[in-house]
Amino acid sequence: MTTDRRVLVHPDRDSLAGAVAARFITKIIDILDENDEAHVVLSGGSVNTAVLAAIRNSPAQNNVDWKRITFWWGDERFVEAGSADRNDLQAREALLDHVLVDPAKVHPFPSTDEIADLAEAAEAYAAELAAAAPDAALYPRFDIMFLGVGPDGHIASLFPGMSGVTETVKTVIAVRDSPKPPPLRLSLTLPVIRSADRIWLVMAGSDKASPLGLALAGASIEEVPAAGAEGRRRTVFFVDQDAAAEVPENLIAPSY
Template identity: 70%
Template sequence: MTTDRRVLVHPDKESLAGSVAARFITKMIDILDEFEEANVVLTGGTMGEKVLEAIRTSPASHTIDWSRITFWWGDERFVARDDADRNELQARRALLDHVPVDESKVHAYPAAGEGVDLDEAARMYARELAEAAPEGKEYPRFNIMFLGVGPDGHIASLFPGHDEIRITDTSVVPVRNSPKPPPERLSLTLPVIQSADRIWMVLAGADKASAIGLALAGASVDEVPVAGAQGRKRTVFFVDQEAAAEVPAALIAPSY
């Protein structure tokens, strides 16, 4: 596993979202020059949505061949498909409904109220991942994986001290009794997260500072799950000034 983790600090949320959007567009063009298809994992939350909005409104967004990108989610709230809490709905509203994606390549998690329970929903998404995977693999090669990070250090829906963070024998796990509502969720497991080429975490606000500081200081994954978020090629924390408060100066990259 790579140890190349970088922290890029931005003055505020708006410049943070704009910078990540610009980097995404540039990197995606490079990836699609190298590969016929790309796999991108999306996240929810305020900053996740802001980044997607910034990608949509960028004058350069049209330079991406959106039809060659397959979209996945790191986790999802097990709520109705039209529930405002649903990460899929946020992503569609911010970006996917406004660019020429191939709808068959948008892999949303099953939703509540559609005839499957939480366990079957997890198995269904695991099957989708396996069907899109190279031969002999359980999930695709993820070129970029966006992750949010909670004030408690959780990533996707893998929470500190919960059993799901320790599960390694499946790609998707049902989550019950989430400490953050709604209680029922679906999440990729840590091995799947760690398989991504690039993990990009976008964080803003003083309440995230402790989690980042602990992760970079070597905290245990069980106590601070974000400590385990390391991509195969690169791991980048895109943060605003407030979230960077406890990051050692030596780890802050002047450029990327």
């Protein structure tokens, strides 16, 4: 696993979203030039949703062959399909409904409309991952995984001090007592997250300064799950100036 972790700082939230969008378009075109398909994992949250909207609004997105991209999610709130709380609904409204994706390659987590039991929903998504995996693998090779980071350092729905952070057998877990509402959630586990070639953590705001600083300083994953987010090839923290307040100058990269 790579130790190439970079911090890229942008002046504010808007410039951050635009820069990540531009980087995504460039990188996904490169990936599709080298491969028949790409697998991308999306994240919820206002900043990551702003990135998706910036991708949609970029003229360069017309150069992306969207039908060759398979989309997954890192976590989801276990609510009804039409709920505004759902990450997949936010992603559809920001980007996916506006580009020519293949509907069969968009894989949202189950909603309560589809599967009433949380544990069964987790098993169903794990089976969906396995069905798309090569050979006997349990999940696809993810080219880019977007993650948000909470003020408490959580990623996906892996929260500090909860058993899901250290789960190593299951690929998808049922979260029943999330400290952040709603309490019922579904989440990829850390081994699946760390299997991604590239992990892009997008963070904005002064309340993200502490978890970012702790993650870079090597905090335990039990205390700061974001510290465990390391991609196979590259891990990049895309942050705004406020979130970078506690990052040592020598850790800030001049470019991607």
